Amino acid sequence: MEYVDIDSNESAYAYPLLVKHLLHTPLAHAPDQEIVYRGETRLTYRTMRERIARLANGLTRLGAEKGTTVAVMDWDSHRYLECYFAIPMMGAVLQTVNVRLSPAEIAYTINHAGAQILMLHTDFLPVVDAMKDQLETVHTFIWIDDEGSEASAHSIPFASEYEHMLAASEPSYDFPDFDENTRATTFYTTGTTGLPKGVYFSHRQLVLHTITGMAALASPVSGQRFHRGDVYMPITPMFHVHAWGMPYIATVLGVKQVYPGRYVPDQLVKLVRDEGVTFSHCVGTILHMLLNCGEAKTVDLSRWKVVIGGGALPQGLARAALDRGIDIFAGYGMSETCPLLSLAQLKPGSETLDIDEQVNLRCKTGLPVPLVDLRIVNEEGADVPHDGKASGEIVVRAPWLTQGYLKNPGASAELWDGGYLHTQDIASIAPNGYLQITDRIKDxxxxxxxxxxxxxxxxxxxxxxxxxxxxxxxxxxxxxxxxxxxxxxxxxxxxxxxxxxxxxxxxxxxxxxxxxxxxxxxxxxxxxxxxxxxxxxxxxxxxxxxxxx
CATH class of the missing domain: 3.30.300.30 (ANL, C-terminal domain)
Incomplete structure (x- = not known):
């Protein structure tokens, strides 16, 4: 027998999974909710929707069209959030530039991605001015000015300044429908050897990652949750794996969002206090610095939930955070996986465990989130026992994994050898299902x-x-x-x-x-x-x- 397709009425809308559709819910539920930048700039979701349209109109006027790659170099801001939406919604590709790479590597990634438009914050003027002659595909520069930033002398031929461009543009834009498998974003990951590798994600992948992330974070009985009553602030750079995809999740939920700009420990803690931040994510080193900065000594952090990723969550750090009332837990993923694969959330009944057992679970690599097919395999590709002792490489399938490395078929084939994405992380799985990374394949x-x-x-x-x-x-x-x-x-x-x-x-x-x-x-x-x-x-x-x- 053959599979039977569904019948589709000719007037029915075949709803594509596009980034633009993530805006329906917040505009219906919370159009007047705040989005805050550095505690100084405040706008609403309704205003953000208009600014997204203005940005698209401004970029179109400067030559952006479907398939154009627009590179962004900015700190965590409301502007970056607007770029997360406007650029993909046009059918263009957003390249989030890793500003922590060396200047030579930054130039390489922009050239390799084929970016034609580059938007850059004042603080990156010296870096770009020194490399502008090495940029092979960029034909248009847009300046992101910021109150309090001092521009250094430069010779970059800017076509416009971000806010001036938006002010001169119409507040409406007819964002088209197109294939949900259209590429939405590109960024670069650095590994053990060689030049950075480009990974890329489609609209469909970003939407499915967003929906699954919401489901995973809403599932615990209590604690380790993200919901409509939270106030969100990223402390993972927005150039890094879409800030773990959380800005998209926060936007769909219509929560108050706080963007801190450049990370300064005392300023971050002040924003947690003054803006009532209840949910963040970061690497362990950042949280360690925050807990030890002067401002943190007197601030109540007992409403703060923090996901730690990008490396193991040390038990000492977890205990220090719990002592301050922080609901801390680990997450796992990588640039190639968009990134969410697992979260170390406590199962129902875990409240009866003693503190040592709870800390141990919070520091695990975690439990796979919905739709993730995660295996631990030996060198022959066979599954190893889930006994907490046997270890092997983590290989995964999920709807949001990069389908390869940009313009690198050899590395892409190695990444997807055997039809599973190879993480090159070594781990074990305990009988209770918790994953624990134990080592890395490469040094x-x-x-x-x-x-x-x-x-x-x-x-x-x-x-x-x-x-x-x-x-x-x-x-x-x-x-x-x-x-x-x-x-x-x-x-x-x-x-x-x-x-x-x-x-x-x-x-x-x-x-x-x-x-x-x-x-x-x-x-x-x-x-x-x-x-x-x-x-x-x-x-x-x-x-x-x-x-x-």
């Missing part, structure tokens, strides 16, 4: 929420004339999550001449010229006599981590 270091390539640092250190061998490993750090540590064997004639500070400064020089991120500079360098090797002569980084942890 990548995560410092301050950013990936740092150990191989890249090793390559730079090896260029020092006195270096014979080098291994770079990651060790745990309370503030940064991990920090790179360089273990260096010197050439015999250089042993009395080269110091650990000299090696560190050697790497710092590459950071100062923009070739690597500042997070890649090892804070610890150790001169050693030899490096542990495997039986086939490779560096045994597992043993090195055990020795120097």
């Amino acid at each position: 990548v270091i995560k410092s301050g929420g950013e990936w740092v390539s150990s191989l890249e640092i090793e390559s730079l250190i090896s260029q020092h004339p006195g270096v014979s061998e080098v291994a770079v490993i990651g060790i745990k750090d309370e503030k940064w999550g991990e920090r790179p540590v360089a273990l260096v064997v010197l050439k015999p004639q250089f042993v009395p001449l080269v110091s650990e500070d000299e090696i560190r400064n050697h790497v710092r020089a590459f950071s100062e010229t923009g070739q690597i991120s500042k997070y890649a500079v090892p804070q610890i360098v150790r001169i050693v006599d030899q490096l542990e090797k495997t039986s086939v002569g490779k560096l045994n980084k597992k043993r090195l981590r055990e020795q120097f942890a």
